[in-house]
Amino acid sequence: MxxxxxxxxxxxxxxxxxxxxxxxxxxxxxxxxxxxxxxxxxxxxxxxxxxxxxxxxxxxxxxxxxxxxxxxxxxxxxxxxxxxxxxxxxxxxxxxxxxxxxxxxxxxxxxxxxxxxxxxxxxxxxxxxxxxxxxxxxxxxxxxxxYETTWYTSNHHAYGITHRDKAIGDVRKIVVHDGHQGPKEIGVMPEFLVWLTDPATNGAGALFDFGCYGANLSTWLMRGQRPTSVLAVTQQIKPDIYPKVDDEATIVLTYPTAQAVIQASWNWPYARKDMEVYGQTGSVFTLDKSRMRIRRTEKEAEQALEAPATAAPAADPFAYLAQLLRGQTKPDELTSVENNLIVMEILDAARQSAKTGKAVKLQ
Structure with a gap:
């Protein structure tokens, strides 16, 4: 016994x-x-x-x-x-x-x-x-x-200022800039370049490659709302380099009480991933991974900010993956299926809009 x-x-x-x-x-x-x-x-x-x-x-x-x-x-x-x-x-x-x-x-x-x-x-x-x-x-x-920008402390601090602190009033306009000089210009490896510049394997050019960032962030800042319409304009400024896909794209998302403007480009003079959020009374800008600017009211001077290191859900995506699978953190909206289904609906509509020259209404 x-x-x-x-x-x-x-x-x-x-x-x-x-x-x-x-x-x-x-x-x-x-x-x-x-x-x-x-x-x-x-x-x-x-x-x-x-x-x-x-x-x-x-x-x-x-x-x-x-x-x-x-x-x-x-x-x-x-x-x-x-x-x-x-x-x-x-x-x-x-x-x-x-x-x-x-x-x-x-x-x-x-x-x-x-x-x-x-x-x-x-x-x-x-x-x-x-x-x-x-x-x-x-x-x-x-x-x-x-997304690289999910791990930017500046983005999460901007969200907190906007929604937790309610420091700038209700969101009225979001402007997101993403991209660089172009994948060939910055020297990506040939195995990457060949499929990145093929619409069958990447979906589009700059429209998908960098437009997805703005769609992801806008959906998050609008708390999961789907836009009512999507309007996109694309260009081939460098058809000799990118003959199959766009290298310049602008997407306008319309919401009942706000707009988002997504500027995705392989023609920026330098790499950028930054964002402007305008509310009823003020604004908050993200400049890079941690640097920010805020202006709470018309009468208040703009202030420089440094986002706290703890603002992002994890230091990197793989630390987050480990913590999530071990039950040590809660799911993050930016990486979620729910957010990214809306992102894909936006990108699909943007691709259609760019082809037809007409805004696409989302039912």
Missing amino acids: IRRLVLLFSICILAQAAGAQTTSGKVRVGVAGLVHSHVHQILGLNGKSIEIVGIAEPNRELAERFVKQYKLPMSLVYNTTVEMIDKTKPEAVTDFGRIVDHLQTVKVCAPRGIHVMVEKPLATSYADAKEMAALARKHNVQLLTN
Whole structure:
């Protein structure tokens, strides 16, 4: 009897230890694709909050280049996502492939109970985005969209000033600027450039590549409202460099009591990701990751601000992913399926508007 009790006690202790490891250990992550330049971030952060257990990349030369740079074993690399998942059993997969391939990644991962984080935007079409969301909900997995600006403390502090502090009155206009001189001009790797400048694999040019940031932030600042209409104008200022896609885009979102103007460009003289939020009585601007300006009223002088380091939900997307899967943080709206379904509805409508020259009303 005593031996049996000791055995049962030992089993309980082992079970508790296993549970503790599950909730506190590094998240086992698989990487689907290496053709997106943002993959450098996760490779550089491997071993901190996450552990890369496998990489799916059929281009062996590209894979060898990355594993050599980050001192990883080539044994981590598999030809397909299915093979990588079956062999390594990750808890989550981060997709650094072509945007058009995001749907297939979710089709592979969701039925196996594997969480997915994709690089922005969520998909190349609203139809694909809805199918991805349905799969994630059916199989009860996280489907997250990663934007660089989600981890900007300035954006979260601006949101707090606007909605928590109510320091500038109700939102009336949002203006978001995103982009750089152009992907070829800044020297992105050729494996990235080839699909980024193809409408079939990226959805559009600057319209999708940088318009998604403004759609994401505007939806968040408008507290999940869908716009009533979407109007977009696109241009090919550099058709000799980008013959298949736009390199200049402006999107205007109309809400019942506000407007958002999204300026996405591969023609800025320098890289930028900044935002202006105007309320009934004042304004708050984000200048970069942490620097800001606020003017609460017409009579008050503008003030420079530095956003607190704790304003963002995490220091980086993979720390956030680990904390979320371990139950150590609450879901963030900017990465959420709900927000990013609206983003894709906006981008789909913007693409249609740019083709027809007419505003698209959202029913």
